[in-house]
Amino acid sequence: PSSKLPGQQESIFSKMSRLSAKNKAVDLSQGFPDFPTDDRLKELVTRAMNSGYNQYAPMAGVYELREQISNKISKLYSREYDPEREITITNGATQAIYSAITAFVGKGDEVIVLKPAYDSYEPTIKLNGGVPVLIQLKGKDYKVDWQEVKDKITSRTRMMIINTPHNPTGTVLSREDMHRLEETLKGKDIILLSDEVYEHLIFDGQTHQSAALFPDLASRAIICASFGKTFHNTGWKTGYCVAPAELMAEIWKVHQFQVFCINHPMQRAYAEYLKDPENYLGLPEFYEKKRDKFLELIDGSRFKAVPSGGTYFQLLDYSEITTEADTKFAERLVSEHKLATIPISVFNIDNRDNNQLRFCFAKTVETLEKASEIIHRI
Numbered sequence: 001p002s003s004k005l006p007g008q009q010e011s012i013f014s015k016m017s018r019l020s021a022k023n024k025a026v027d028l029s030q031g032f033p034d035f036p037t038d039d040r041l042k043e044l045v046t047r048a049m050n051s052g053y054n055q056y057a058p059m060a061g062v063y064e065l066r067e068q069i070s071n072k073i074s075k076l077y078s079r080e081y082d083p084e085r086e087i088t089i090t091n092g093a094t095q096a097i098y099s100a101i102t103a104f105v106g107k108g109d110e111v112i113v114l115k116p117a118y119d120s121y122e123p124t125i126k127l128n129g130g131v132p133v134l135i136q137l138k139g140k141d142y143k144v145d146w147q148e149v150k151d152k153i154t155s156r157t158r159m160m161i162i163n164t165p166h167n168p169t170g171t172v173l174s175r176e177d178m179h180r181l182e183e184t185l186k187g188k189d190i191i192l193l194s195d196e197v198y199e200h201l202i203f204d205g206q207t208h209q210s211a212a213l214f215p216d217l218a219s220r221a222i223i224c225a226s227f228g229k230t231f232h233n234t235g236w237k238t239g240y241c242v243a244p245a246e247l248m249a250e251i252w253k254v255h256q257f258q259v260f261c262i263n264h265p266m267q268r269a270y271a272e273y274l275k276d277p278e279n280y281l282g283l284p285e286f287y288e289k290k291r292d293k294f295l296e297l298i299d300g301s302r303f304k305a306v307p308s309g310g311t312y313f314q315l316l317d318y319s320e321i322t323t324e325a326d327t328k329f330a331e332r333l334v335s336e337h338k339l340a341t342i343p344i345s346v347f348n349i350d351n352r353d354n355n356q357l358r359f360c361f362a363k364t365v366e367t368l369e370k371a372s373e374i375i376h377r378i
């Protein structure tokens, strides 16, 4: 049969998780915590199930949860999203991204994607007949070249995707970057898809520059978020998107037929849990400590850290050890040394290889210590 995505490979996350399990490796590859989610949250899910919330949720999500999200955004980013019309609960951020792209990108429409990029964007654009227009982030600190963005905008540009804090590099867009973005898109009919799943994982006193903070960006932005990242339960696959009502109305046309609605009891639980901001405001400090612990543990090894200002990922440069391709080196690390990581060339234009691997530090100190013992032996 013909393929809608010829040449599409198995996701690197499936591949490395498979190799990690096969080799019984220390797994710092796919991004998920290896410590438990809060007991209170699990109790809230159980309570929701026992209270009978076991049938379909409303199409756009449980109203009380949308209300809590609206309150949270209002407090953090001073923008009001109407829970009735401007917020949708989705099956993780992945489904929010899929629905958003599908709602707006059609045959021949161009979408600007900054590379390296999270791996779901391009296949989703292509499945909708769109054309990814790729721009490589520049230099060792992976900066956006705003002039290049400007130059690559055409009359066919329908959407631009940003991701801050950024997977896989851990870089963060500054206020200045957001102003440049605002200026670049001003007066143009371009939708902004802002992937902010790591909004609470931001370090060194930086503050998250949500698209919601900037009026001209917010008026065109679909902002995606993920409870899996924020509440240490990626397996619950619950996230959301917010957007101005006229954009959300189009997203609903897709969402209602893609999934109709998502799991009901988890939504009830999160609605209750979000009432206490303490449940997320401590996250930057919590993960900054983990990052610093990991950096301290690997210090003196032949892996060199590339600064990470956010996310729960740390890039390490291994060029002192070998010049072999990162995909090959990652395979050798997992099979010979029992350490699973993610090679980042797979997220780059033309698989450009910078001899860097991505390590997830959302792990217990014991796991990080085990990983660092291996790292020091290489």
Ligand code: PMP
Residues within 6 Å of the ligand: 031, 091, 092, 093, 094, 095, 118, 163, 167, 195, 197, 225, 226, 227, 228, 229, 234, 237, 238, 239
């Ligand atoms: N965007 C980025 C940048 C991510 O890293 C991830 C998760 N790895 C997602 C979206 C998807 O999030 P979710 O697991 O909630 O679908």
Ligand code: GLN
Residues within 6 Å of the ligand: 011, 013, 014, 029, 030, 031, 032, 167
């Ligand atoms: N976001 C996770 C990561 O970057 C993976 C999610 C997935 O497997 N699709 O590791």
